[in-house]
Amino acid sequence: GDSVTQMEGPVTLSEEAFLTINCTYTATGYPSLFWYVQYPGEGLQLLLKATKADDKGSNKGFEATYRKETTSFHLEKGSVQVSDSAVYFCALSDGAGGKLIFGQGTELSVKP
C-alpha cells in the first residue's frame, strides 16, 4: 500500500542554519503531497502542499518540490528561526477517498 518515509529526528540546528527534512513516498497512483507542522501542545496545521509532479509548495519561507522521478518531497528552509521548532509531518493523499497517510514525523529544535 501507499506509504511515506521521513528522515528520523530529532534534528537540532542553530538559528539561521539551512534546513532539509527528507521525505520519500510510495504510491500506486498520483497522490497529492503535503507538509504539516505541529507546534508543542497543538494539533497539526497545513504548512504547504503540491498536487502534481514538479509543483513547488511554499509557505513561511519553507519550500518543497514534488519530484515524481525520485518519489520525494523534501522540505527546505534557507534560514530557520527558534519559532520553527516543531514536529514536521510529510503526508500523501490517496486520491478520491481523501485519506491522508502520514510519515512518522521529524522533530526540529532550533537553538538561539
Add this chain to the structure above:
Amino acid sequence: NAGVTQTPKFQVLKTGQSMTLQCAQDMNHEYMSWYRQDPGMGLRLIHYSVGAGITDQGEVPNGYNVSRSTTEDFPLRLLSAAPSQTSVYFCASRGVSGANVLTFGAGSRLTVL
C-alpha cells in the same frame, strides 16, 4: 469560527472502562476522521466518514467505534479500554472542495492504566 473542537483534552481511564471522545466541527465539512498519534509512528487513521450516516475503517480500527448521525459531530468510542490505546487522538475534517487539506482539532490525550 471554532473549527474542529475536541473534548476532553485529557483523560485517564482504567483498563476495561469505556468512554467517548467528542469531535465537533462548524465548517459544514462532509469528511471527518480520527487519527491516533504515537511516538515514532506518525499519525494512523482509525475511522473516517464521508458524510452523515456513512463511516468506514482506517488503518487501526480495532477497539474503536464511530457513528455519524449529523454533519457536525463524529464521536469516537472506546468500549473496553486497553493500555495499548494510550495515545493522543486527533479529529480532522475537510470540505468537498478542500483539496484533501485537513483541519485538525487540538487533540485529546488518553492514558489507560
